[in-house]
Amino acid sequence: MINLLRYHMKIFFAPFTLLIVPLVYALNALTVVSINQGVLPGDLWHAAAFPLYIPINLKFDLPRWFIILLPYMMITTLYVQNELHHRFSLTLIRSGNALLWLNSMIVVIIKLIMVTTLAGFFVNLFAGVLFGDTQSNMVQLLPVFTDSSGIRLMIGEYFMMILSISISVLLNILFILFIGHGGLATLTVIILVSVSTVTAFLIPPIIPWLPLNSGMAALKEMNNFPLAYGLISGCVALAILVAVMNLVFKYKLEQILIGNQGRGL
């Protein structure tokens, strides 16, 4: 298992992978600054948390959420497709266990999400230093900004984002295993996230039980559900998803091998 973890990590943790996510966070922060008269409201921590307040406005904030989500999905889609199409039989023969290969990849993906999201949060902190403005009247408009500490907001948001991003990314991989097409799989996840978000707006009481939306801080804070709810539903969803992925992978394994390497059978 350790050798396989190292194998996946060596390929995943490439300069491009480590840079693209923080760059997208920077893009998101700059977008928010530009629509808020050049400032991020609140002290350093609140200002840093502010660009992650998604989605207050569905039309504008949902695409912003997708901009954050897409690099994670793009990186993992490319990885899974390359591995399955080109290197799978080589690694499988050496690892000796297909499920070990899958589960070690899942562990590395979650680790990658944690590391790159942390880097993204540092970008937000930097944006908070540059653009934070305690005098901004926006602070008064968001009760959660006056009621909660900025550090608590950031920590809560970090864990919730990791969970909902992990669920989206693993769901994307599950659809790749089913459909065999990365683009279609990503499109399906985008549709699911959109449906989940619209459902959250229509039926607010079920928001804590919509793990795909957990990372959307505004929904959580505006509806005032405790962090623990989101963490529990997120962890349960993640565990179910991993179990389903194991089943599907085992069931589709031969098809994957034939589909990818079956030229000249």
Added chain:
Amino acid sequence: MIVEMVNVTKDMKGHKILNGINFTIETPGVYGVVGRNGSGKSVLFKTIAGLLQPTIGNVKVFGELVGKGSFPKDFGALFDTPGFVPRYSALDNLKLLASIKGVVKEEEIREVIKVVGLEPDDRRPVRKYSLGMKQRLGIAQAIMEHPKLLVLDEPMNGLDESGVQEVRKVINEFKSEGTTVLLASHNREDIELLCDQVYLMEQGELRVFREDV
């Protein structure tokens, strides 16, 4: 027994690709499998590798059942032209693959790269390699862990004349070291020069085509 296939049938999409194959290899040597495209050679090799599961029958390699997620030990294989990490050099790609098993050292990997006619210190990424160079690297990954059973499915694909000569030399060296090599090739000369015994794969059935041993 090195390889033992008992009554192996493989159905795919309603077609019998392997049809009741009984095949054993008891002594090391080079065993060739010839047959037309689509005759089932690759399926046969992948079934021995544990990558495909027989519909009926079972496969044992070195006395252990393979398939259903278990793979032969002491085994190396080349199927088609394998894909490598495009941004990595040849050495880095092989080091990465070798890290999964962790049984070979860098010096041995360097040696294997030289054996197949590539340069271990060539830092060019593999994406800049020609098809023939990728094929050489594919052979290097198959042999680098010094397997006791080596399965090579069309190893000469994309190789120039010097590449073909080098691969023939590699196969003969492995044979002299007591490795069992299973070789599928369209090239009659390869089969004649290298194989101790040749089988013909036809309509999912395997029969002895030429026996020299």
